[in-house]
Amino acid sequence: MTEKMTIAQALNLALDDAMAEDPKVVMLGEDLADNEEGGVMGVTKGLSTKYGKRVRSTPISEQAIMGAAIGASLVGYKPVAEIMLMNFTTVAMDMIVNHAAKLRFMSGGQTHVPIVIRTMTGAGFSVGGQHSDYLEAWFAHTAGIKVVAPANAAEAYGLLLSSIDDPDPVLFIENMPSYWTPGPAPTRGERIPLGKARIAREGKDLTIVSYSRMANEALAAAEALAEDGVDTEVIDLRTIAPWDQDTVIASVKKTGRLLTVHEATKPFGVGSEIAAVVNEALFGDLKAPVKRLGGAFCAVPFSKPLEDAFAPNAQGIAAEVRSMLSLDPVD
Amino acid sequence: MTEKMTIAQALNLALDDAMAEDPKVVMLGEDLADNEEGGVMGVTKGLSTKYGKRVRSTPISEQAIMGAAIGASLVGYKPVAEIMLMNFTTVAMDMIVNHAAKLRFMSGGQTHVPIVIRTMTGAGFSVGGQHSDYLEAWFAHTAGIKVVAPANAAEAYGLLLSSIDDPDPVLFIENMPSYWTPGPAPTRGERIPLGKARIAREGKDLTIVSYSRMANEALAAAEALAEDGVDTEVIDLRTIAPWDQDTVIASVKKTGRLLTVHEATKPFGVGSEIAAVVNEALFGDLKAPVKRLGGAFCAVPFSKPLEDAFAPNAQGIAAEVRSMLSLDPVD
Amino acid sequence: MSNYPIPDSATLVRMYEKMELIRLNDERAHKVVKTGRIVMPYYSPRGQEVIPSAISVNLTEEDYICTIYRGTHDMLAKGVPPKLLWAELAGRVTGTCKGKGGPMHITHPETGVMVTTGVVGSSMPIANGLAWASQLSGDDRVTIANFGDGAANIGAFHESLNLAALWKLPVVFVCQNNRYAEHTTFANSTAVDRIGDRAASYAMPGITVDGNDPEAMYGAAKIAIDRAKAGEGPTLIEAMTYRFNGHLLGDDGHYMDKEERQKAIDADPVARLRARLISDGVLSEADADKISADITAQLDEAIAFALDSDFPTLDELRRDVFATELA
Amino acid sequence: MSNYPIPDSATLVRMYEKMELIRLNDERAHKVVKTGRIVMPYYSPRGQEVIPSAISVNLTEEDYICTIYRGTHDMLAKGVPPKLLWAELAGRVTGTCKGKGGPMHITHPETGVMVTTGVVGSSMPIANGLAWASQLSGDDRVTIANFGDGAANIGAFHESLNLAALWKLPVVFVCQNNRYAEHTTFANSTAVDRIGDRAASYAMPGITVDGNDPEAMYGAAKIAIDRAKAGEGPTLIEAMTYRFNGHLLGDDGHYMDKEERQKAIDADPVARLRARLISDGVLSEADADKISADITAQLDEAIAFALDSDFPTLDELRRDVFATELA
Numbered sequence A, B: 001m002t003e004k005m006t007i008a009q010a011l012n013l014a015l016d017d018a019m020a021e022d023p024k025v026v027m028l029g030e031d032l033a034d035n036e037e038g039g040v041m042g043v044t045k046g047l048s049t050k051y052g053k054r055v056r057s058t059p060i061s062e063q064a065i066m067g068a069a070i071g072a073s074l075v076g077y078k079p080v081a082e083i084m085l086m087n088f089t090t091v092a093m094d095m096i097v098n099h100a101a102k103l104r105f106m107s108g109g110q111t112h113v114p115i116v117i118r119t120m121t122g123a124g125f126s127v128g129g130q131h132s133d134y135l136e137a138w139f140a141h142t143a144g145i146k147v148v149a150p151a152n153a154a155e156a157y158g159l160l161l162s163s164i165d166d167p168d169p170v171l172f173i174e175n176m177p178s179y180w181t182p183g184p185a186p187t188r189g190e191r192i193p194l195g196k197a198r199i200a201r202e203g204k205d206l207t208i209v210s211y212s213r214m215a216n217e218a219l220a221a222a223e224a225l226a227e228d229g230v231d232t233e234v235i236d237l238r239t240i241a242p243w244d245q246d247t248v249i250a251s252v253k254k255t256g257r258l259l260t261v262h263e264a265t266k267p268f269g270v271g272s273e274i275a276a277v278v279n280e281a282l283f284g285d286l287k288a289p290v291k292r293l294g295g296a297f298c299a300v301p302f303s304k305p306l307e308d309a310f311a312p313n314a315q316g317i318a319a320e321v322r323s324m325l326s327l328d329p330v331d
Numbered sequence C, D: 001m002s003n004y005p006i007p008d009s010a011t012l013v014r015m016y017e018k019m020e021l022i023r024l025n026d027e028r029a030h031k032v033v034k035t036g037r038i039v040m041p042y043y044s045p046r047g048q049e050v051i052p053s054a055i056s057v058n059l060t061e062e063d064y065i066c067t068i069y070r071g072t073h074d075m076l077a078k079g080v081p082p083k084l085l086w087a088e089l090a091g092r093v094t095g096t097c098k099g100k101g102g103p104m105h106i107t108h109p110e111t112g113v114m115v116t117t118g119v120v121g122s123s124m125p126i127a128n129g130l131a132w133a134s135q136l137s138g139d140d141r142v143t144i145a146n147f148g149d150g151a152a153n154i155g156a157f158h159e160s161l162n163l164a165a166l167w168k169l170p171v172v173f174v175c176q177n178n179r180y181a182e183h184t185t186f187a188n189s190t191a192v193d194r195i196g197d198r199a200a201s202y203a204m205p206g207i208t209v210d211g212n213d214p215e216a217m218y219g220a221a222k223i224a225i226d227r228a229k230a231g232e233g234p235t236l237i238e239a240m241t242y243r244f245n246g247h248l249l250g251d252d253g254h255y256m257d258k259e260e261r262q263k264a265i266d267a268d269p270v271a272r273l274r275a276r277l278i279s280d281g282v283l284s285e286a287d288a289d290k291i292s293a294d295i296t297a298q299l300d301e302a303i304a305f306a307l308d309s310d311f312p313t314l315d316e317l318r319r320d321v322f323a324t325e326l327a
């Protein structure tokens, strides 16, 4: 399919299709409705006009937003709640972690919480320390909630539909700076199953595991490396928790080398879990130490050169790969 | 020193000594003052009587508690704030993560936040899913905040004094079920530096890295294993972030084997970071895959047999060690 | 409050039955825990029996409630079968939540007990969601959000009341003001004299009522519930009551004002209603005794059932985390 | 409000100078961003100039303020030097925060700007802490907590006002009600007509005042600040104002009520005060022009300084995370 679409459009389409398919899908969040411009990024534009009261703008009250989503989900609704930016999940963590993630378990399976929490984040937007963090590791460490982060438009569409279908709470992370990046258009109605990674590029020398915007940086790095005859396999995790261990382990078994890449800060990040599991599964079979790339260990800085240096990029990824393969660096 | 003291007593003593030494040390939290019984566990008993308004009970308002601590710390005070249970950090995450941890960086070093957040947690108290979680991995993943978790009374005392001295925010995790466990009494005034692990037991066959109550379980496992001639080194991390990589790596270099143990759930836990770093540092030098033990991947269950099975214990740790050494299991 | 709806005798008797069940259940809980037969944190609702009883007689089984760790009174009044409740308190697989939730996390959707939370303030945001579902589906249910006086100072209270008022949700916020939050008195935690007055911040009706007066509490509950069901939106009820015991079993509450506490205990609302129903000729002594005896028998059976039941097996650690059992 | 303190002419002139600085600074910000010379999210305070100007003339440099992403007016009024402010907006190492904070996180302790936050509601809990420090040390400072109308619906507002009232903290809560929270109108987010009325929930004085009226705003600020300094505790001021622009630069605000917006712009408080000071004979046209010219020169210099300054070097990523530089 040669049709192109932005991630923002794909998300809008997924929400539209989900709401058309299932009257139990409802939406809430700040500025979501058309009266408030259909979201600050326009992702939900048109939906309140089409679906009326099923799409509601809320006050700036993230605990109330999450609570309303959880409560409605307990009795048959499938709310898609927006927490505008990932850093603002911090004001609703009790609702997300102590309630959404635990109610199925604590009720012995009597109730469950089929909600989706849409949120956006990502460095590169000059919005500084309180608006750019990737916090997926927190939620991945939390039993009872799934974490999904799409890398392009087609992925965003298919993963969002599956997240809405899912009977458990899903945190759905959207990369803010790439909302308007055009990419392959989705096939209407087609789901991408949760928990299954995507081999974005096949290769035999080294495996990069990534997700969200960084998966695209990894792909760009792989293309650059290919020119030097380095054949990199790029895995887009898609679902960060629970993650697709089989696909990753099979790939690293083949390539013998693993590099993890995410924008979140490196220590105690998602890459650490992947490294720990792969090291254990393939003990003695690896050709090089597992390496991890992540954001700098600091708040996301405002100043442009610092912000540019904060997150990994294609060039840095390629350099790391070369060093893992003991190749000379390229300038 | 043969004198014994409980962890609760040691904490009380540390707070008392810190307040006596430095008039800028102040305290706040729910039920802290003597009018409210000096804390629900009595850890702060006597302090408000002795230090007056420097010790204040608060309403149930964790955001306000943290905000007050942060604000006062910006202008020279050294507040010790109590968030009664670790699960309730979820209602104050914005203050902790977006503000306490980031203000030094975002202000370019003009201000800083020398606060201590005391909090308790731990399975084994029959309080179920919303009162028992170890969430240290979240904070360890957050740049700008330190994480400390003592294993016994002497450690609690020395580490709390250092945490109060520290110019940066420190999350100080107390294990609830072992507050009244007697242990070695501290030496008055003696600090234990942050960032330095304790080799709780020397050994040559395998290294266990742990902290908080689990460090004691690891020690108990080591004693049991010693009877079978297995010589285990037990490292109590003390400071989880930033953790003492040198001590851990040197130990594993010596033993060739590493097992991490914590009560927090295993995936994306602190053990994953340790495993990732050690695997990278000692690539090719390990005698066995790095193994990790952690709490079950679920909310902490109420029912006693489930709660008992939730967290690792000495027996399970010993069994894991035997399996890593390819020894027959013992019943 | 002169034109408040008044409960008829039959309703008062139903309320009394619930109150006596709560009182006797509490008596049992003290014994069972003190004798070590069950290990659990137990938060006695003794002294607060009128509130959920007066509310529940105005509800159907379909209506929802959210409550808190101090919630056995709310659950029993709403109809949770004592057998299932006790089995949960005992951590048995026959409990409402297979023993996995425990006393602070009882859920029983069949009787509308949708969430019990241990995090102060968290009942309110979720109650809004249940009410939102009713508003969306037009199912005519009301949701009751129970919480304590201490909880009225946490952020979730504010966000929830504002949203409920704005959306006109069919929810009733019931602040059970028992004058203490753990060891902290109401006055030491709350900058205002009456929580009920905070309703004005949301242009919502606020009622501060004697929560230990069966008629007054019935009237307040009925007005608020009718209002919610009529689509007129939420109400905040501050039900004044008193915590007879310490915060939880094991805390003797010696820090509480002795005189005030004694006065509250002397005015035990359960004993008072019993006496009144008898003096008004609604019940005979024998009728009242029979109510108590029946409840006692029911509780005997419930506790025996609980203690005879099996504990859950360890594979329950892998179940109910997600819809699909963990590997 | 008839017995509110009234500013004398000299004070009004000082206020006007601050207002004109804010207005001209805003004009520059629009230009600099639109021409791409600086990339930043810019939240215009245009229309809200009176509020911080009236507050600041009642403060000393020692007094503290906390503000939000929409805060250049608060900062300039409090005295942050435009050079340092602009260098920070430009992300330069010469900025207040070495460029690391940026527009949403300006800190400048020398002029008492202690925290600028991008998280709605978060200025208030921290302001309490600053005020608590003053109370503990008896240093006679007051702390101003600025926030928007949208922020009055988040939990931190409630917790902060309750604690401040309970502890009688020397803090003034200033809700700058500019009628919009991003794209959401005040009425669509807030269940009550006046935020000022919410003070009653904390037994705290609440003042709803025309925040664009220099005298009224001055009076309200002075009363609240004096009260705080006298140890009588906090005050909630709701300063009614209007956001002339969209939420941030790039948003043209076409969803805003056109008539209402035009009315507000027509009643531009800066122009109005200028005209009045002239018509009252306090300033001549020339005086007023000179004020503007001086400010323009100052801003020219500030922006040139900013754009001429270096960016921070990459080792700044390792600095200020902790006291000790990262390895």
Ligand SMILES: Cc1ncc(C[n+]2csc(CCOP(=O)(O)OP(=O)(O)O)c2C)c(N)n1
Pocket (backbone or CB within 6 Å): B030, B060, B062, B084, B088, B091, C070, C118, C119, C120, C121, C147, C148, C149, C150, C151, C152, C178, C180, C181, C182, C243
């Ligand atoms: C967010 C949060 N903070 C603190 C606690 C600890 N805690 C449990 S009960 C309680 C007191 C609550 O008092 P109140 O709301 O009056 O309810 P009551 O116990 O009197 O019924 C506190 C502080 C908690 N559970 N949740």
Ligand SMILES: Cc1ncc(C[n+]2csc(CCOP(=O)(O)OP(=O)(O)O)c2C)c(N)n1
Pocket (backbone or CB within 6 Å): A030, A060, A062, A084, A088, A091, D070, D118, D119, D120, D121, D147, D148, D149, D150, D151, D152, D178, D180, D181, D182, D243
């Ligand atoms: C907790 C939180 N939720 C959402 C946002 C996104 N956001 C930024 S500004 C804003 C509107 C705030 O409106 P108001 O408080 O009225 O202040 P104003 O911008 O009008 O000055 C929102 C929703 C945020 N920054 N923080």
Ligand SMILES: [Mg+2]
Pocket (backbone or CB within 6 Å): C148, C149, C150, C176, C177, C178, C179, C180, C181, C182
């Ligand atoms: Mg109470």
Ligand SMILES: [Mg+2]
Pocket (backbone or CB within 6 Å): D148, D149, D150, D176, D177, D178, D179, D180, D181, D182
């Ligand atoms: Mg506003």
